[in-house]
Amino acid sequence: MTGQEATMGGMQDQAAAGARREGFRALHAEGCFLLPNPWDVGTAKYLAAQGFRALATTSSGAGWSRGMADGAMDLDAVLRHVAEIVGATDLPVNADFAHGYGADAEGVLAAVARCLDTGVAALSVEDATGDPARPLFPLEEAVARMKAARAACDAAPGRGVLVGRAECFLTGHPDPLAESLKRIAAYAEAGAEVLYVPGIRTREEISAVVAAAAPLPVNLLVSRPIGLGLAEIAALGVRRVSIGGALAGVAWGALGRAVKDLQAGRFDALGGRMHGGELDRLFGEA
DSSP: OOHHHHHHHHHHHHHHHHHHHHHHHHHTTSSOEEEOOOOSHHHHHHHHHTTOSOEEOOHHHHHHHTTOOTTOSOHHHHHHHHHHHHHTOSSOEEEEOTTOSOSSHHHHHHHHHHHHTTTOSEEEEEOBOSOTTSOBOOHHHHHHHHHHHHHHHHHSTTOOEEEEEOOTTTTTOSSHHHHHHHHHHHHHHHTOSEEEOTTOOSHHHHHHHHHHHTTSOEEEEOSSOOSOOHHHHHHTTOOEEEOTTHHHHHHHHHHHHHHHHHHTTOOGGGGGSOOHHHHHHHHHHO
8 A cells, every 4th residue: 555545544433533522412402312332343233223323432341351351341441342342333333432542631631532533423431430438529620621621522534422421320429410510500601512421310310410511412221120111211301311331231131141051061051142143143244
């Protein structure tokens, strides 16, 4: 490949990434949609073939597939994983980008720019530190990190879609709803385009977050049954529903049950497998 061909290929890649970002941004204005979370190339291709309009990565599912705990992958490993998922499909992909992988705002800007270079359409930046001694970044620091992520998104072709996550429910905050509402308001002002409070489950909590986020769209995490279907969730004003590592957990659950059967000398659980020919046809066409 000549230098000119490489340059043209890079320009085409950037144009395609920009188009996916613009399309993904527009998707949030069309109503409530499902955003399932593959954890490897095969599951990304499978979900894309089922008619979903976008996908999101999952830090837990990706980690488990590598024999690692959620959050144990370093930045380089995360970027390789995101690039694999982006490369597996033409759909827009939203990256689960933890706290932005930077020790400070400048580090977040650099890491987010690298993530956007994979061609990802969007990414989420959360305010959880990963340190049990101080589970959440102080609000002022979290806002500075969100602004840095916004700057990186604005510099990317088509402008990357930034999702601001308030992790109060998942980190044991004593008043998680009130603190989450305060934080998502600050993240919206800092440039987040989608707001996300993982851990909310009740109609009252969901409605409060949607009202506080308005007019920006809200992502709802549904990682287990919450007594609400998609139509009911949409009626509450939620614009997108992701499931985090739940599909990966379902797969691991099926594996665990099958292994218990095998250990007991039974093969019944193998009857629930997806036929290899179906997968071969899917991946042969991809």
